Amino acid sequence: MAFNHPVRRIAGVALFTVIGAAPALAQTSAQTPAPSAFAGTLTGDWGGLRDRLKDRGVTLTAGEITETAWNAIGDTPQFVRTSGQLSLGATIDADRMFGIEGGKFQVTISNRHGKALTNDSPLGIIQQVQPVYGRGQVWRLSQFWYEQSFPGGSIKLGRMSSAEDFAGSACDFQNLTLCGSAPGHIAHDVLYNFPVSQWGARVKLNVAPQHTVSVGVYESNPENLRPSQGFNFGFDVDDGFLTMVETAWTPSFGQGLGGSYKVGGWYDTADVPDVVTDVNGDWRALTGLPGQERSGRYGFYANALQTLRAPESDGSGAIKVYANAIVTDPRTNTLQGKVAVGVALTGPLAARPRDEIGFAVGASGYNPRVTDSQQAQIEAGTRTLPAASREYVAEVYYGYRATPWLTLRPNLQWIHHPGGREDRPDMFVGGLKTVWTF
Numbered sequence: 001m002a003f004n005h006p007v008r009r010i011a012g013v014a015l016f017t018v019i020g021a022a023p024a025l026a027q028t029s030a031q032t033p034a035p036s037a038f039a040g041t042l043t044g045d046w047g048g049l050r051d052r053l054k055d056r057g058v059t060l061t062a063g064e065i066t067e068t069a070w071n072a073i074g075d076t077p078q079f080v081r082t083s084g085q086l087s088l089g090a091t092i093d094a095d096r097m098f099g100i101e102g103g104k105f106q107v108t109i110s111n112r113h114g115k116a117l118t119n120d121s122p123l124g125i126i127q128q129v130q131p132v133y134g135r136g137q138v139w140r141l142s143q144f145w146y147e148q149s150f151p152g153g154s155i156k157l158g159r160m161s162s163a164e165d166f167a168g169s170a171c172d173f174q175n176l177t178l179c180g181s182a183p184g185h186i187a188h189d190v191l192y193n194f195p196v197s198q199w200g201a202r203v204k205l206n207v208a209p210q211h212t213v214s215v216g217v218y219e220s221n222p223e224n225l226r227p228s229q230g231f232n233f234g235f236d237v238d239d240g241f242l243t244m245v246e247t248a249w250t251p252s253f254g255q256g257l258g259g260s261y262k263v264g265g266w267y268d269t270a271d272v273p274d275v276v277t278d279v280n281g282d283w284r285a286l287t288g289l290p291g292q293e294r295s296g297r298y299g300f301y302a303n304a305l306q307t308l309r310a311p312e313s314d315g316s317g318a319i320k321v322y323a324n325a326i327v328t329d330p331r332t333n334t335l336q337g338k339v340a341v342g343v344a345l346t347g348p349l350a351a352r353p354r355d356e357i358g359f360a361v362g363a364s365g366y367n368p369r370v371t372d373s374q375q376a377q378i379e380a381g382t383r384t385l386p387a388a389s390r391e392y393v394a395e396v397y398y399g400y401r402a403t404p405w406l407t408l409r410p411n412l413q414w415i416h417h418p419g420g421r422e423d424r425p426d427m428f429v430g431g432l433k434t435v436w437t438f
Helices: 006-025 049-055 092-099 368-380
Strands: 058-073 082-091 103-114 139-150 153-159 198-208 211-219 241-249 258-277 291-309 319-329 335-346 356-366 388-403 404-418 426-435
Touching: 049 058, 082 092, 092 103, 258 368, 356 368
Parallel strands: none
Antiparallel strands: 058 082, 058 426, 082 103, 103 139, 139 153, 153 198, 198 211, 211 241, 241 258, 258 291, 291 319, 319 335, 335 356, 356 388, 388 404, 404 426
């Protein structure tokens, strides 16, 4: 039976849950029911079942993100493609369920599906125009962890992605240069973003008011990236460990004017070949010899989010700005890093106080050593294309809050020097991101 459509998947999970849990939760209260915590979702409270489960410590969530992209102007064949990501989650309150104060268990499975524009049209760009595509169009166990809070901090153990707790950033824009946790986009063979998970542990300490320090240690196991290993429970540290450190400051400069400022970095103990030089120190691209062995990989990042104007009572009028920056190890990483800055305003139209308009610009680029290697190939006559350097991006979107459970974000992306090549014309990509809460 075909079971690969997001709506059918949601319906099947809901039906299974209802059948299994209904006998134990059949009783109803004679009192006037309180407003459901799931009133703003597409499927509601399932006749009160979701609320009763939450009262007992189990919160069920589901959501779908779709991203459509059309390369309207550029030097590549035009196509329209849509990709999606379905997430099904369960959060267990250990206090309500088992009497363990401050404990929480999280399980999330996900499925990526659909098609990517970059696969069917040779866009040749550095960063994707559909962030929810990639890491295999398969089901994955994306979260399977336990977190225990204690006075002064918390500890978290299990399967997770490092991006859950480090360099976290919103993903309202559709171009990957401007969206989400930056390290996993630039050093993607070292750091894994959702939906990929890996075994790890994270400790967060409250060192001062509005100031935390976090340290995380994760397995460096490339097996987790394979589409066939979506539910891999194996533990393998033959390739070393990844350590991440972050300090975060969350000040408030007035009522509703909160901010978040993070600085961090990582170090991976794996031994890897140099990205451009061979065992003799010459260009790998010219000699074909193995790369010079490098011990460890590292990188640094910073991101900031600040509310400049607090929202009115109806949600309108809020102004938020954000900035991301990352730089990687020049010995081992093909991409050097990226920067992005953006602004969002809620209620741009008086009749639509919950809508939002956003604008951002950014750039990502190749490691200058990679560019030099490509230039050496040109001089040697083994490369005909110009050397690649930086790609620049701008995007504007309008977030239409159609219902409490559906947001539509039509957007326009402008890509200057696609793929970091100055010889290529500008590219314009029309997009539509939809965010569903089931």
